[in-house]
Amino acid sequence: MADTLGAGWALDWIKKTAAVVNAQREELTDLDRAIGDGDHGANLDRGFQAVLVKLDGATPATAGEVLKTVATTLISTVGGASGALYGTAFLRASKLGDSDLDAAGVVALLQAGVDGIVQRGKASVGEKTMVDAWTPALAAGNEAVAAGKSPAEVLDAMAVAAQEGAVATEPLVATKGRASYLGERSAGHRDPGAQSTAYVLRAAADAAAAA
Amino acid sequence: MADTLGAGWALDWIKKTAAVVNAQREELTDLDRAIGDGDHGANLDRGFQAVLVKLDGATPATAGEVLKTVATTLISTVGGASGALYGTAFLRASKLGDSDLDAAGVVALLQAGVDGIVQRGKASVGEKTMVDAWTPALAAGNEAVAAGKSPAEVLDAMAVAAQEGAVATEPLVATKGRASYLGERSAGHRDPGAQSTAYVLRAAADAAAAA
Amino acid sequence: MKKLINDPEDVLSEFMRGFSIAHKDIVEYKTDPVHFHRAGGAVQGKTGLVSGGGSGHEPLGGGYVGAGMLDAVAPGAFFSSPTPDQILAATEAANGGAGVLHLVLNYTGDILNFEMAAELAAAEDIEVATVVIDDDVAVENSTWTAGRRGVAGAIAAMKMTGAATDLGYDLAKTAEVCTKINDSMGTMGLALTACTVPTAGKPSFDLGPDEIELGIGVHGEPGVKRVPMMQVDEIVDVLVDAVVKDLKFERGENVLLYINGLGATPLSEQYIMYNHAWDKLDALGVNVTRSQVGNYFTSLEMAGASVTIMRLDEELTKLYDAPVHTAGWRKGV
Amino acid sequence: MKKLINDPEDVLSEFMRGFSIAHKDIVEYKTDPVHFHRAGGAVQGKTGLVSGGGSGHEPLGGGYVGAGMLDAVAPGAFFSSPTPDQILAATEAANGGAGVLHLVLNYTGDILNFEMAAELAAAEDIEVATVVIDDDVAVENSTWTAGRRGVAGAIAAMKMTGAATDLGYDLAKTAEVCTKINDSMGTMGLALTACTVPTAGKPSFDLGPDEIELGIGVHGEPGVKRVPMMQVDEIVDVLVDAVVKDLKFERGENVLLYINGLGATPLSEQYIMYNHAWDKLDALGVNVTRSQVGNYFTSLEMAGASVTIMRLDEELTKLYDAPVHTAGWRKGV
Ligand SMILES: Nc1ncnc2c1ncn2[C@@H]1O[C@H](COP(=O)(O)OP(=O)(O)O)[C@@H](O)[C@H]1O
Ligand SMILES: Nc1ncnc2c1ncn2[C@@H]1O[C@H](COP(=O)(O)OP(=O)(O)O)[C@@H](O)[C@H]1O
Numbered sequence A, B: 001m002a003d004t005l006g007a008g009w010a011l012d013w014i015k016k017t018a019a020v021v022n023a024q025r026e027e028l029t030d031l032d033r034a035i036g037d038g039d040h041g042a043n044l045d046r047g048f049q050a051v052l053v054k055l056d057g058a059t060p061a062t063a064g065e066v067l068k069t070v071a072t073t074l075i076s077t078v079g080g081a082s083g084a085l086y087g088t089a090f091l092r093a094s095k096l097g098d099s100d101l102d103a104a105g106v107v108a109l110l111q112a113g114v115d116g117i118v119q120r121g122k123a124s125v126g127e128k129t130m131v132d133a134w135t136p137a138l139a140a141g142n143e144a145v146a147a148g149k150s151p152a153e154v155l156d157a158m159a160v161a162a163q164e165g166a167v168a169t170e171p172l173v174a175t176k177g178r179a180s181y182l183g184e185r186s187a188g189h190r191d192p193g194a195q196s197t198a199y200v201l202r203a204a205a206d207a208a209a210a211a
Numbered sequence C, D: 001m002k003k004l005i006n007d008p009e010d011v012l013s014e015f016m017r018g019f020s021i022a023h024k025d026i027v028e029y030k031t032d033p034v035h036f037h038r039a040g041g042a043v044q045g046k047t048g049l050v051s052g053g054g055s056g057h058e059p060l061g062g063g064y065v066g067a068g069m070l071d072a073v074a075p076g077a078f079f080s081s082p083t084p085d086q087i088l089a090a091t092e093a094a095n096g097g098a099g100v101l102h103l104v105l106n107y108t109g110d111i112l113n114f115e116m117a118a119e120l121a122a123a124e125d126i127e128v129a130t131v132v133i134d135d136d137v138a139v140e141n142s143t144w145t146a147g148r149r150g151v152a153g154a155i156a157a158m159k160m161t162g163a164a165t166d167l168g169y170d171l172a173k174t175a176e177v178c179t180k181i182n183d184s185m186g187t188m189g190l191a192l193t194a195c196t197v198p199t200a201g202k203p204s205f206d207l208g209p210d211e212i213e214l215g216i217g218v219h220g221e222p223g224v225k226r227v228p229m230m231q232v233d234e235i236v237d238v239l240v241d242a243v244v245k246d247l248k249f250e251r252g253e254n255v256l257l258y259i260n261g262l263g264a265t266p267l268s269e270q271y272i273m274y275n276h277a278w279d280k281l282d283a284l285g286v287n288v289t290r291s292q293v294g295n296y297f298t299s300l301e302m303a304g305a306s307v308t309i310m311r312l313d314e315e316l317t318k319l320y321d322a323p324v325h326t327a328g329w330r331k332g333v
């Protein structure tokens, strides 16, 4: 396992993300059918398949370059709330990816992305959105960095926390996004964007473990 | 049982017809669903219910008067092929109902009605229409008259023959009316108008038996 | 049956009352017997144009009464032809002294009832001519059937014949051009689902989840052939080929390409049909100079559609382009 | 899923190509990125009007682009907001040098993507103003939701705001009147069935045979309350009462009464809703001076409908009556 993560890791991360989104397309769509409009899986799959095409044969020099391509491609292919949010997140993150990243650098990069999500979407913790997966993930990441963990260990801790965060959205009543129209009836269902966030971070951790 | 039939019989005939059409509305509609447009029961029920309203409290002097009211009411309420055909039949029949009818008179009255149906609809025997119930009924009626039967016996013979004629439409391929669009697929179903004809004649026979 | 209705028996009267209030600038609604005529009544000296048929083919009812189209219409019960007295009343309302054309769709019930009405009108000295529309190429026109049915093309015929009466065609010329319109077009359709007449309460026929009905009529009656579900391009191949074979279009001819939705089929699917039909005509060298896509003649909430192709010469193009002002079709006004 | 389609992934592109051929006199269709603009391009000196949103709300797509209505539109995937680059391209195509109004329906995805597009347009020195349409009174406008949704009333807003730009309103005045239109109306709807997005292949939600969904949105998302099936008059009572309570109409006021069908609901049922809604307004002393009934903003083949009521002063009546020439709405041209 590498001490720092660069373009190779970022490429692998994104390929693994595309693979898991494709594999879980139905699941994400079903989650969105329950409390949204049933397109989250299709939206992200369309986006990440387009990203694969864009990255095919490309030789980006930095993680930042990779993530910028991801951002612009998602922005121009996904649509929906998640297109704007993931697109903004990858765009902000890309700006911190000019050089190879140590553990703290990885967390800082993801923090920048989440700041973008919050700035655009104005959701805070507990509103049953992807922010409920990102926030505990960042907390776990910062903790792991403080404990001197490697980038791969840090990302693994973040992925675990994100998945827990996604599960923890189930009892929540949504107050942002489409699910908010359901009021109390949104409780009892997992937020699709929180689940896709957990997949994105799991892909990042797996790519780091293989780097 | 009376030797001749007049206004009382005609009134009772029509009331019994209205009752049976109402009771068998679903069956007639289902027959029409199979090879037509699923409205024969509704069409006739609408018509005969309107006839009941028109006859309520009326004191017609002759069978002809009764049948004329039936004719004009059916013509103005039923629509569809059967509205024009039954309407025309009752109108033509009404013209032979000025005085009380012996056995031969009853058959002549019904023959006039059927002539009207054939003139309007241009169907001959075997085309899977109501004509396939009326034609054997008239034959049976003429036979019974020749054998010196009473009006009630003659009508009973006609009703039996009409019901057999209706059943016998089942294997036929329709070449008239909506069912003709189905071609070969119309075989295997009973013609709704032939079945309603059998009910009309059964009502006539029952009314005669009670007269 | 889940429908936005009150008592099933009141569906038609409540529909027609609502319609007549919403469009009182265009139509007048009469209840005894039921018919619609243009607001303001017959246009004196103009040939009158009357049609009618069973209800359930929306926006009929009153949706095609108005300047440039019908003068009056007689709507029957759901999928049942109107009665002679309704048709007579519509004929009287349409009569501006120059005679009235009955535009009748070829169904036994409609033919018989319009025939009786024409006899009644004759007794009142109203001159009536009749043209029977039978554009459905799915049914063979032989002695073995009641003949080809009148389907979606009837709406184009109403619009174009109405335009002719507005342009001053007399009764004979109106009947002539209406016949020409009918002879210039063919239609074939398909259904994916049946529809439910409110008073019947159950679907008019049963279709399996992977079956479609080809050559469907528009009265909820079954079609001429039940086949397994196909991709829409294959379906359009069948429909267009049947119409082209019947009408024998030639390279260089101008046509109207008209997709009609039967109720529940999204416009997107109708335009997908148009897309492929256009490519097929283009490949034959036939020019689509006019286009029409939408729910012009429905079967309640049936899912399905039809393709109509009409040969257009200069006269028919002019009639198609003429202004029309009805609730269901409006342009130039 | 029985649909008249080929590959589900090709539904939108085949629909849009077919549409653009059928209506090439009105719209131009661009594919990279996907948007429609008026044939002939931006009107110089006129305020531009751009809208957009997920596909599946037919005749959107290109159905409301044309004189008197939108200059350009950005259609997203089914029920997904368009992307910023689509919206930017539509904005560029609509820009006649006098700035462009973004008419955005209030959904998080649409808001966010239009926001990003506005930032991109600003970088190109195109002046953009944004008005968010949120006519759906079913959703409480509180900090506990993403706010009221933009539903059927948005179509009236597009038409009337488009009329304003044609009458020479500048960008600020256009935004002002669009806001006024939004504030003058309320909508509430219901669904009897869900609809099926072709790429998803199954219904967007499940409704029992005796259940209806009140306060339905138009993206296949569930509504705010699931209740047992009722007679339509009772349903209309709920819908009209909610709108009247929100808009506080007063005796003597003039309104537009607008019933929108969600796709598979027959016009007859929509007019039955109109019929009862009209009686209710009449009983309140509110004058229905304009009426609109039909499938103006569908959710594919969903069965259901909504009621919109809009307060009309002289200005709004004039904008409503102005001529419009689009594939989906035409009058006076
Ligand atoms: N304001 C918001 N802030 C953060 N995340 C949000 C917000 N609104 C929606 N989301 C996320 O977006 C997800 C839905 O994405 P998607 O289904 O692709 O878009 P749409 O809702 O436009 O159909 C939700 O599950 C939620 O996690
Ligand atoms: N040309 C005809 N001659 C005699 N009977 C006919 C003819 N056409 C149809 N019918 C009869 O009418 C019946 C259908 O009546 P109905 O369903 O009420 O009318 P419609 O077919 O107009 O819906 C058929 O079952 C058949 O018996």
Ligand SMILES: [Mg+2]
Pocket (backbone or CB within 6 Å): A032, A036, A037, A038, A039, A040, A080
């Ligand atoms: Mg979604």
Ligand SMILES: [Mg+2]
Pocket (backbone or CB within 6 Å): B032, B036, B037, B038, B039, B040, B080
């Ligand atoms: Mg029938």
Ligand SMILES: [Mg+2]
Pocket (backbone or CB within 6 Å): B037, B039, B080, B081, C054, C078, C079, C080, C081, C109
């Ligand atoms: Mg019928």
Ligand SMILES: [Mg+2]
Pocket (backbone or CB within 6 Å): A037, A039, A080, A081, D054, D078, D079, D080, D081, D109
């Ligand atoms: Mg969406």
